Amino acid sequence: MQKLLFGILVVMSTLGSGLLLSGAALADTAQSGLTLQGPDKVREGYFQLRVDGVAEEDTFVIELASSAQFATVENTFAPLGAFRQLSLSGFDDGRYYFRAVHSGTGEYSNIHQLDVVHYPLWQALSLFVLGALLFISLLVTMLILTRRAARNHKEPRHG
Amino acid sequence: MDEFALDARVGFAIIVVFGLAWITFGWFLGRKTTTHEEFALAGRNVGFAFASATAMATWVTSNTTLVAPELTFQFGLWGMVGYSFAALGLILFAPISARIKTLLPNGYTSGDFIRLRFGFTAWCFFMVISFVYALGWLVSLGMAGGILLQALSGLDYHIGMSAILFICVLYTLFGGLRAVIATDFIQALIIITGVVLVAVLLLTNVGMPEIHQNLADHHPRLLDLLFPAAIMFLFNNIFFGLGEIFHSNVWWSRALAFKQKVAFRAFLTGGLLWLPIPIVTGFVALAAPQLGIFPSSPDMVGPTVAAAVLGTAGAVVVFIVVFSALASSLDSLLAATSDLLTRDIYHKHLNRKANDKTLFRANRIAIAGLGVVTWILCLPQITTLAALLNFTGAFVASTIWPIVVGLYQPRLEGKYAAGAMAAGTLCGLAGYFLIGFYVAALTACLVSAVITAIGVYMSKNHFDWDLLNEKEHTE
Structure with missing residues (x-):
């Protein structure tokens, strides 16, 4: 039994050592140019948006507007931790425009247009x-x- | 919200402590197990308290702790209310479990019933359905472990997933169903206490009017009782839950392991205890937008919100509750699926003369093998938990009618039961891919019901129930 528990501890320690190496797993490699991707049309009012081109240590927010000109930013959404993707839900029927904004440089991504058409x-x-x-x-x-x-x-x- | 609620090392330390506790407990309980029947069915002598706790704890799983918030985040009020209707599966299984115990006093698995009642063809379809479902659930549980650790501590998904799978495989390997049921009892106490604690803390920390106002302004469909996708999801979820429980050997092995008069009361009590849990776990997701939490994947929303509201101490509570919930389901599924492999495939089709010792060893090899296969399938995080689970809905819902009618009505012949399961599954899958996940289980159940009804009308059979009382041939 003692040998067995010792073995278990060894395996768990090995897994734990991977912990030190895991930080990079959540981060994306930096790319030039901020890009925002997502579906063009959804039928359930929920969807995911993904931002590429942000360095690991940098942050960004996603802005929402009802016109492509972004005359009025109606809401902003920040991702969790170092994630580069976020989930949104509860949207009514309509056309929505999103763009990502780099928190440090103020650089904007492309504008992503999304239509919500419920069943x-x-x-x-x-x-x-x-x-x-x-x-x-x-x-x-x-x-x-x-x-x-x-x-x-x-x-x-x-x- | 920029930081994770827990340090990655704290999260891993909790896993190590609880993991060692479960493994030691599993070894302690399994050290006197000498026969395969004791290992697989805990001596068929489980009393009411343990029986109710294992029924409730096994059903509190990644479904309840991660998918209920996910569906609430996506479907709003209907998500959490609709999800709690999955308790109907346990409640309606109560009379069925009593019938199972009466008809199959020496039975081991749900596969035994299908083989003896409907014959080889139906058994083949049933086993395919069972394994697709079992693997889907196992993979979803493994994934949930990784997602949980990642959401709360930022720890790499693969490390959390591997650690939880390793722990559950090991203590199931040592203790069999006895260890599974005993750990379920403790895990049920942890889950109930933790969920009540989280609910109380949430209600005292979060302003309900602010949450409502934010949802009404920016996410109005989450409060809409006429949300079309949510309405479509409701009965689909009920049939999915019924299919999961009615066909799965997780629940059949419990019905067979409980004492004769315990099964009915235990499943009824377990269902009633389970009913409010998705409401509580789902409710936390409604606070996400107000708190500025927009998770990478919707299945991370529950633990993330709870940890954000409750702080580090709350995150530890949430972590322990969800870890207990995952473990209580993962061990049950490993035990029940390995029983199917050992009993239905190895013993009944590959080595009919296998003695008790050989079966015991085969059962343990099956548990370890399932653990390895699950780990490999969990490595690529290919989909969200809800999507994965609902895919299996097309399979399991097709078994509801053949099982219910087959347990009580002697006319239904095997070819109709096989047809109902096969056609139901195919039509359910067609619905899943052509329309959406919210029609998969409903379509499968409907087609299966029609074929079963035709089968009862057309069949000339009168099944002899005594044929289900199969005598053992082990040496």
């Missing part, structure tokens, strides 16, 4: 009703079969 409500409600009917059918079937099995189980005893 039609009739389609969603149709699936909802279908699911509800199927679920009720399953419940009724289970109830009938369970009762029948209980009745059959008791019959021989009384017979």
Whole structure:
């Protein structure tokens, strides 16, 4: 047992040593030019945006506007830690414009245009009703079969 | 938010401490296990307290601690409420578990039932479904371990994933189902305490009006009860949960391991205990925009928000809770899937004369092998947890109707059960790729239901239930 636990400690220590080397894993290699990428159209109101061309030690924010001219910046989003990608959600139907801004140099990325077009409500409600009917059918079937099995189980005893 | 809540070394230290504790506990519990039946089914003698705890703890997994916040972040209110409906899987499995225990007093696995009740063809389809699901879940759990460490401490995904897999494989290897259930009991206590603590701290630290205002202004669909994608997701998630539990040997092995009159009450209690947990874990995701947290991947949102709100001490609590949740599911899945490999494939099809000692060894090799395969599949972080899990929904939901009807109705023949599972899965996959993940399980279940109904109507069979009480041939 002692040898075994010692072995486990050795394996865990080996994994732990990788910890020292892991810092670089989250960072991207620096590229020239800030670029912003993401989907062009989404149907669920959530999506991910990715920024390239930012050095490991640098930070950036993503700006949102409703016009390509960015006359008014409606919201800004900062990524978590050293990540170069972020997730956004809960967007209503509409066309949105995003750009990344380097926090140090003020350099702007390309402007990314994204359309949010939710599924039609009739389609969603149709699936909802279908699911509800199927679920009720399953419940009724289970109830009938369970009762029948209980009745059959008791019959021989009384017979 | 620029910094991680925990130092990477603190995160790893917690894993080492808890890992050593679980492994030592697994070894302690497994040291007197001498037969394969004791190893695989804990002597078929598990009492109510342990049974309820293992049912609840196993179902609190990466699904609940990471995917519920992910879906809330994506689908808003329906995400967390809809996710809690997965408790219906445990609750509706309560009567089924009692039936399983009655029909298969000597059974080992869900594969045993399909093989004896429906024959070889249906068994083949079922095993494919089971392994696709088991690997999908195993990989999602391994990934969740890596994601958790990365979200809270910035530690490289591969190190966290490898460490959690290694720990769970080792203590399952030592202790079998007895160790799995006993650690589940302790993990359930940690999970309940931790979740209640996080909920209380969140409600006292975060201003509800501010969260609501931010969502209403910038993320309005998260508060919308007529959010189309979320409405489509609701019943799909319910059928996915039902399919997961009704078919999986994780739950069948528990039904067979529990004492005769314990199974029904244990699954019912486990389901009711589980019901509010996704609401709490999902709720934290709604605070993310207000806190300026926009995670790299949506499955990181839960632990990141909790750690941001609760500080370092809170991050440690969240870390321990999620680590316990992952471990309680990973060990169960390793044990149950290795039972399928040992019993259904090795013993029943490759070496029918295998003695108890050989089966015992085969079971342990299967656990280690599954661990290695899972680790390899986890290496490339190819997708998000929710996407991976929902892909398997097309498979598992096709088994709901054949299993429910097959357990009670003697008419249904194997060829219809096989057809229901195969056609259901194919149509579910078509729905997944052509429409979206939120129709995969629903489509699979619907097609499977139609074929099962046709099967009951067309079949002339009258199955003899005594055939399920298979006698052992081990030497």
